[in-house]
Each structure stands twice: as structure tokens, then as C-alpha cells.
Amino acid sequence: MDSDSVARMATHLKDAEVKIVWREEERTKIGRGKLVDYDGTFVYVRGEKGTVIVNKQDVIVIKQS
Numbered sequence: 311m312d313s314d315s316v317a318r319m320a321t322h323l324k325d326a327e328v329k330i331v332w333r334e335e336e337r338t339k340i341g342r343g344k345l346v347d348y349d350g351t352f353v354y355v356r357g358e359k360g361t362v363i364v365n366k367q368d369v370i371v372i373k374q375s
Contacts, residue, residue, distance in 0.1 A: 316366040320348035323374055330355050330362070331370040342375065 311319075323345050330341045330353065341364070343357025353369060355362045 311369050311371060313366055316369050319372045320353050327375045329373045329375050332364045332368045
């Protein structure tokens with residue numbers, strides 16, 4: 311997902327329940343929760359286990375649940 315797409319999706323889905331898929335080193339990770347913030351560089355998702363902070367360059371997909 312390119313940086314502009316991440317920015318548009320994060321702004322549109324703010325405060326929505328989402329699933330986010332990103333890459334971390336050589337692994338693919340999945341997070342679920344409420345998209346609480348986007349500051350231009352990082353996407354913040356708060357779920358049952360805490361808050362995940364993902365660099366927008368590592369995001370593969372954001373989907374509303």
C-alpha cells in the first residue's frame with residue numbers, strides 16, 4: 311500500500327474498528343482494534359492487548375471490520 315493510500319484510509323477510518331496487516335522484519339503481522347490516530351508517519355491501533363504503532367511504510371492493508 312503506498313503512503314498516500316495509507317494516509318487517506320487512516321483519515322477516513324479514524325475511530326473505526328479495523329484490521330491492519332503490516333510487515334515487521336521478515337514476518338507479516340495482523341492487528342485488530344480501534345484506529346485511534348494517524349500523525350502522518352505512524353498509524354495507531356488500540357486493541358484488547360494494548361496499542362500498536364505501525365510506520366505507514368510497513369502497512370500492507372487496512373480493512374474496516
